[in-house]
Amino acid sequence: MKISISALSVAYGLSPEALRYYEEKGLLTPERAGSSGFRQFSLNDVQRLGFIKSYQRQGFSLDEIKHIITCCPQDELIAMMDAKRDELREQLILNRAIYDRTTAGTDLLRDSERLLLHPRLCQGCAAYLVQYSSVSELFSSVSDSPVLKELIDALPLTSYCTVLPLKRLEGESVLLPVGVCAPVEYSAAIHADFSAMRMSAGPRSVRCLFELFGHELRSVAQVLELCLDFMREQGLRPVCDGYTRQYAWFSDEKKHRRHFAEMVIPVAN
Numbered sequence: 001m002k003i004s005i006s007a008l009s010v011a012y013g014l015s016p017e018a019l020r021y022y023e024e025k026g027l028l029t030p031e032r033a034g035s036s037g038f039r040q041f042s043l044n045d046v047q048r049l050g051f052i053k054s055y056q057r058q059g060f061s062l063d064e065i066k067h068i069i070t071c072c073p074q075d076e077l078i079a080m081m082d083a084k085r086d087e088l089r090e091q092l093i094l095n096r097a098i099y100d101r102t103t104a105g106t107d108l109l110r111d112s113e114r115l116l117l118h119p120r121l122c123q124g125c126a127a128y129l130v131q132y133s134s135v136s137e138l139f140s141s142v143s144d145s146p147v148l149k150e151l152i153d154a155l156p157l158t159s160y161c162t163v164l165p166l167k168r169l170e171g172e173s174v175l176l177p178v179g180v181c182a183p184v185e186y187s188a189a190i191h192a193d194f195s196a197m198r199m200s201a202g203p204r205s206v207r208c209l210f211e212l213f214g215h216e217l218r219s220v221a222q223v224l225e226l227c228l229d230f231m232r233e234q235g236l237r238p239v240c241d242g243y244t245r246q247y248a249w250f251s252d253e254k255k256h257r258r259h260f261a262e263m264v265i266p267v268a269n
Contacts, residue, residue, distance in 0.1 A: 002040040005030070012049060019049075025062055027052055027069070059084045097157055097189035105247045108209055109260060115209040117223070119230035125264060126201030128187065128194050129243055131163045131179040138178060148180065150192035157186040162220045164242035169228070169265060176220060181243045202239040202266025206231055209247075212259040220244060223263050236267040 009016050022028045023039075028048060030039040041049075048069060055065045058081070068077060108115065130148060132138040138160075142148050151158045161181040168174045182190055182197070208230075210223045231237070242265035249259045 003046060005039045008041050012053060025066060027066055059087055094189045097186045101157055101186060108247055112209060117210055117226060119206050119208040119227045121234060122205050122207050124203045125205050126184040126199055127243060128182040128197040129163060129179055129200055130197050131177045133177055135178055147192050147196045151180045151182055154190040157190055158182040159246035161243045164224060164265065166238055166241050169238035169242060181245060200241050200243055200266055202268060204267055206265045206267050208263045210261060210263060212261060227263055227265055231267060235269060239266050239268050
């Protein structure tokens with residue numbers, strides 16, 4: 001049985017150029033039909049191509065696949081597949097965290113008309129925080145801080161934030177620093193040394209969805225006062241630093257910039 005390169009490319013969704021490249025790599029060994037030189041693939045090539053596609057989907061490179069199908073002891077293949085399985089497990093954890101993060105963001109945006117600038121009392125939550133006095137200080141610290149680099153690499157599971165110091169929540173006039181927050185629910189997918197960060201957590205939290213306009217710190221300060229008024233009305237007190245979480249930044253059909261974030265303040269009675 002002989003199969004043409006065009007038939008094989010259609011079956012596997014590969015271009016003829018890709019099949020020729022596989023041949024150059026020594027992964028396929030088609031015959032040439034007479035003087036025309038047309039490639040004709042055998043059943044062995046078809047089966048081999050199926051394994052190539054399967055191994056690629058498991059994360060193996062073409063060089064690794066060539067080693068596997070040409071000269072690879074069984075014990076070595078098991079070790080290679082165990083390593084790929086570990087990588088896939090890590091990817092599953094990351095994908096699940098990103099899925100949950102996207103779900104939370106879309107739920108807030110769908111309900112934004114009701115939630116916008118309306119503080120609400122929610123179940124407790126926790127996040128790891130790193131803090132800097134300014135945006136410029138934050139970015140100038142990246143080269144000397146592996147933790148900060150890991151947190152920035154982990155976007156969108158982390159986000160830049162405004163930190164709400166406990167002193168400010170208790171009424172003192174202090175500046176609002178900036179930083180990066182990493183919600184605890186995503187920490188399994190973030191490879192960072194969280195022992196070098198401080199945690200913000202409480203039995204319950206006051207949250208408020210808001211949009212940033214113009215000078216961001218001024219907008220955050222306004223939302224903070226709204227949340228503090230709500231806390232006083234509900235007889236709630238802050239238990240540690242609060243923070244903001246970023247959810248979406250886009251331009252709408254009127255070319256208006258939209259920047260949605262949520263303020264989170266851990267509280268108790």
